[in-house]
Amino acid sequence: MVDAMKKSIAGTNGGDPRWYAISRDRYVSNAVYKMIPPELHNSDCSMVPVMLYLTDHKAETLTRVIEESERFAARVNNQEIQLLLAAGTAGIEGATNIVIKSAERTMLFLVYGIVAILLLWEFRSWRVVVAIMFPLYITSVLCEAIMAQLGLGVKVATLPVIALGVGIGVDYGIYIYNRLELYLESGLSLRDAYVETLKTTGTAVAMTGLTLAIGVMSWVFSDIKFQADMGLLLTFMFLWNMAGAIVLIPAVMALLQRRSPQAA
Structure with a gap:
């Protein structure tokens, strides 16, 4: 002033x-x-x-500034002077990151929990729930790994993308297992039921996954870095969800079921 x-x-x-x-x-x-x-x-x-001009607004930078500011404030604050964290673009983003970090695990727990309950209610088998949920969990882990490699922090814009992977992937899983279960109940072995599933629903799931992936792949060529990164991330998620549903669900079912296919 x-x-x-x-x-x-x-x-x-x-x-x-x-x-x-x-x-x-x-x-x-x-x-x-x-x-x-x-x-x-x-x-x-x-x-x-007291205004600070930062080199960037990455999550690591904002976290470091907040921690140093809080340390300095704890050292100099007294009855006459109180240093407080304020707003500004960086301040709002930093506060948002803190809230998201505390809510991320809760959100994923709720998403996976609700999906698992609905799958259990629909198929009445914990083995089916594990088989369908396992590719979704792999998707979330790989999604966060790719975000780390791209330098994308978990923020308001990227957090829904992680949940999106669960929402898209569970659809593929339900489609694949629903057809697989139909063939198993008709008396086919797991191997034969899987082959017949690939001929029908498997083809549809593969075409849907490829269509979605091709659609968002065009974002990779955008001049906006965030949009380009999201295009790459969503392309991976759509392709992996498709491949995970087609390949991993029957594989997990084969590992979990130690009884005759008719009991599936």
């Missing part, structure tokens, strides 16, 4: 550097005080912002 007042006083006096100072004349000070942007002070002058 003081710097802004000095610039205003000098500016109203032809830019003369000799006027770059706080005037003893209260009328001059009152006049330039009204010219100060409101975000630099409050009405009773009990608050003044």
Whole structure:
């Protein structure tokens, strides 16, 4: 605020550097005080912002700034001075990242829990739930690994993408197992039932996965980095969900079922 007042006083006096100072004349000070942007002070002058300009707004940078600021504030705060974390673009993003970090596991737990309950209610078998959920879990793990390689933090824009992988993948899994179960109940072995499933629903799932992947793959060529990264991430998720449903579900079922196929 003081710097802004000095610039205003000098500016109203032809830019003369000799006027770059706080005037003893209260009328001059009152006049330039009204010219100060409101975000630099409050009405009773009990608050003044300390502005930091960061090299980037990556999650690691924001976390480091917040931790250092809190450490410094804990060291210097007293009854007269209180240093508080404020807003600004970086401040809002930092606070959002803190909330997302604490809510990420809760969100994934709720998504997986609700999907597992619905699958158990539909198929009445924990083996089926494990077989369908296993590719989804692999998708979430690989999705976060790719995000780390791309330098994408978990934020408001990327968190729904992780849940999207579960939503898309469970559809493929339900389609594949529903047809597989039909052939198993008709008396076919797991191997023969899998082959027949690939001829019907497997083809449809593969075409759906490829169509979705090709659609978002075009984003990779975008000049907007975030959109390009999301295109790459979604392309992987659509292809992996398709491949996981077609390949892993029968494989997991074969490992879990130690009895005759008719008992599936």
